[in-house]
Amino acid sequence: MGADLLTVTNLNKQYAEFQLADVSFQLPAGYIMGFIGPNGAGKTTTIKAILDMIRPDTGQIELLGQTTPQGRESVRDQIGIVLDGPVYPDSWRAETVSRYVGPFFPSWDPDKFKELLQDFAIPTKPKYRDLSTGAKIKLQLAAAFAHHPRLLILDEPTSGLDPIARDELIGILQDFISDGQRSVLISTHDVLELAKVADYVTYLLAGKVTFTGSLDELLDRYVMIKGGPNDLTPAIQANIIGLQRSVVGFAGIWPTDQIATLPASIVQEPVDLESLMIAFGKGGRPHA
């Protein structure tokens, strides 16, 4: 495992109705980390703190070896960033991005940018305001890759992308980390695509880190259990996560280290990332 390209330690940020509390995780070189959680969990807030768009109340952020805001600002030429929402002036065209943004990056590759415009099928004639949501995201992606960054920070890069474009992006990300020196932090709701490519996952819920570590480790921690209506004992009901009840029985997520407490009639199946996210999002409340 390479050195950590990003380390977040005990990040705290208080707002009137929301708090980011003791968020900590590490992203080593050569890996893709999925940053997941329901809407309002604090993913974008954490990314904004990493990019110094907001100032945390307490905590430390080490980005490519830099621990101060000025230091982190100076290494942004090694980071490719995609943010949610519009980021360029409405009147810009695709080529304008290369003209005005490219000069800020010493390693900007205009040929690579043009190649990515073609690969992503980004129209070059319309103005930015007239591009589709997907095309706007793809334009940001092209700019993020065009200066050969060491670290990619992507906030909802798959929103607005069609399945083919999403699949293409996954392939590009896998190629990106293949040299073992570069990493990707990707915040997304698209856990199906993420599960294909992420090595690490940090799961954020209500401003707190519920889990951070390898995806395999996360999936090994839980199992999907299913049983008939009579199998749902008070003990199971009290501890099951994301209980789903119907006339034929129930299902939910159960910690692997408590399997021994389950009766033999309960069926156990491997869990997937999407089921985990749904279960944690429901917070263990029973749903019909």
Place this chain on the structure above:
Amino acid sequence: MHDLVKLVSLDLSSLFAGNSRYRWGSMLALVITLGLVFLNGDLSTPLAGGIIGASIGILILPFISTDRSGLEKLYAMLPIQRHTIVASHYLFGLIVTILIDGLAMLIIGVGTIARFNPVRDAQSFWGILLFGTGLVLFQIMLSFPIMIFLGYQRAPLAAYLPVTLVLVIVIFLERSLNLTLTSMRPWLGLMAVVLVLLFAFSWWISTVLYDKREF
């Protein structure tokens, strides 16, 4: 320094990009103004003053563009320091000041060769130049810290209120104290020094405020 130049070009792109109808409309307005002044030199002073007043709106274009387009997110992606962003806005302001001065001088200059009532009074030339420059610089000094900290959408009055206040104060002082360029001449050096110090203070305040701003 290179980043500063690139950021200023970003601000300038908000001037020259956008709908070409506005660009052509502005050019047409200028041509009409010059035409009117060429016909009647008496129009040069009020039209130069009017152009200065209207052109002050140019100063806030980058802030409008930033708010509407989410340019603060673009800044977050670029390897630049926050104080460089502030410096670029102030440098853009100085460039606009020079542009506005140039326009005003052009109008007065055409007025000197007007067909009827050509401008013969050099004082009006210098008066317009000093007044226009002072007005634009005051606009920068007063409105930039507010717009840099709050953004245009949260503080639209900051774009227009300072110049209005300054105009009211200047007109009041001129009428009540009978100020003329000749009477102010002994104080021009001191006024220039005060202006420079206030400009530097405004720049410093903006840097401090922007460093604290969250997006």
